[in-house]
Amino acid sequence: METYSNLEKLSNDLKNLFQNQNEEESYFDFEIICEQNQTSFKTHKSILSSRNVSSSILSSILNYFYSGKIKINLENAIQILIFSSKYLIDELIGISLNFIKNHLQIETIVDILKLSETMNLNKLLNSSYKFIFENFDKFIKTPFFLELEENHLNSILSNYEISIDEFELFQSIIKWGKHKSNINQEKDNQKLKKEEKEKLQDQISNVIDKIRFIDFTKQELKDILKEDLIPEQISQKLIQFQKLQENENELNQFIEKELKDFIEKENGNENSFIFKPKIGLNCSTIIQEKEHFNKIREWINDDKFFSKMRLGFSTQRDGFNCFKWHDICDDQGKTLVIIKTKDNFIFGGFTSVGFISNDVYWSKIFGESGYIEDENAFLFSLRNDKNDRKPEKFPVIYLKHRTALFYQDDIGPTFGKFSSDLFLDEKLKTGGTNFGRSYDLPYGIKYGTNEAKSYLAGSYDKWEVDELETFFI
Incomplete structure (x- = not known):
């Protein structure tokens, strides 16, 4: 025919x-x-x-x-x-x-990203990214995440506003790589053929360095190295990192060198997060409500500090140990402490001078302990389910700002005098809130009353810590 x-x-x-x-x-x-x-x-x-x-x-x-x-x-x-x-x-x-x-929706957001870029609609592009950042925990679990273009995924992963477990993020990137490489999602990672692994490694090579492997547990790191899916230039670094995990000094030196080398190589463009801790309050597992996030930002009133602060200590990651807390958090300057109790109370404190270690001026005067002056310190309460209170800030009393903080190396963070406004024990598991000695109580509440003692945590000393996080630059 x-x-x-x-x-x-x-x-x-x-x-x-x-x-x-x-x-x-x-x-x-x-x-x-x-x-x-x-x-x-x-x-x-x-x-x-x-x-x-x-x-x-x-x-x-x-x-x-x-x-x-x-x-x-x-x-x-x-x-x-x-x-x-x-x-x-x-x-x-x-x-x-x-x-x-x-009217942005998860179901259409990938198409909107592509359209915005094609038509050079920058405002719509920025709005689309912002929508993804705010809904990332939902978006990443949908099939639409797999349809992202590589450049869009790179931009998303480079942003500090996304809050998700790093191991979960890694697993999602593997799924994305399989989808883009036409590899069966149901196929066990360890059973992929050599050519499939090479294809997958090539597909994820430009986005995998946005994963903060430093936040993986030892078992998670062991599992991903066993699967042999990570490009070689990164897996070799992770093997070194893994070997040094038992030696804290050598590990810190290794991480610092890797960051320094990368920054110099990229002319100051720090866009590799492999050995870089998360930055900003967005990585908090305690602060999940936007109202709480905005309130802390308003109270601190220092955008430079707020945008650069990192999660230095977390009981989820670092365990319940006041000595480790002091090792990590002392002498860091401005410091934000956030506590969540078993009963879902969320409160904490902020200091503009930081907690002090044994070899500095205050400790030399007072021996193993001492009071620290800070006129800018404050306590705060974010969630009080018992009384359904709004978020509140409590500044240090003007005449008491010389005793804003109490330092002792065998107890946890302490605001106010010893065993007063807010303090934690050596295990960081329990503490007390004899609130109102150094920090302003709400109007009408008197120091020493049961109402004052229970105002932050629901009780004076019968509350238990569920999580503790400490942020600083």
Whole structure:
């Protein structure tokens, strides 16, 4: 069988069909009228639909020209934006853009990212990223995460606003790599063929360095190295890291050298997170509500500190041990301490001078312990389910700011005098809140009363720590 074509004749026929605007028997079924000079163009819905947009979209846009009204919904917004951008219809560009930004959804966000980049719509692109950052814990569990382009995934992983367990993030990136490499998701990682592993390693090579392997547990690190899915240049570093985990001094030196070498190599562009701790309150497992996040930022009132502070100590990661807490947290300057109890109370304190180790001035005067002056210190309460209170800040009393903090190397962080406003024992498991001695109580509550003692944690000394986090730069 042979096929013959005469595209030139077909093209001429269609051109003549359009140019015969004044002939009554040309079977036009649609007319476009330019309002400025009342010029009209007769055309055919079938041609417009196949070469431009659907007739319903065109009808909506033409209706807007005449009435100033248009119905935009989730089904037609993108098509209206594309059409209005193509033909520079500024009002409709603005209307459709605002609608899309206000109706972002996980199901369509990847398409919006691609569209924003293709059409150079930077504001929509930024809004799309912000939506992903705020909903990342949900987004990463959907099949839409697997459809991300590599450059979009890189931008997302490079942002400090995402909050998720690093091992879970690693597993999701492996799934993404399998999807992009057309490898069966159900296939056991250790049973992948050599060529499949090489294909997967190549696919994830440009995004895997955004994983903070430093936050993996020893078992998690052992498991991923056993699977042999990580590109060699990273896996070799992780093997070194793994060998040094029992020697803290050598491990810290190794991490510092790796970061220094990378920064110098990349001319100061620190975009590899392999041995870089998370930064910012977004990595907190205690602070999960946006209201709490914003309140702490407002109270600290130091954007530079707030944006650069890192999670120095976490009982989830570092265990319940006050000596380790002092080793990590002493002499760090501005320090934020957050406590969550077993009963779901969330409270803590902030100091602008930090806790002091044994070899500094205060400890030399007082021996093993001493009081620390800080006029900017404050305590705070974020969640009090028992009394349903709003977040509150309690500044250090002006006449008591010389005893804002108490230092002793065999107890946990202590705000106020010894065994007073807020203190933790040597195991960081329990403590006390004899609130109001050095820090302002809410109006009408007297120091020493049961109400004062139970205000932060629900009781004076019968509460247990569920989690403790300490942040500093």
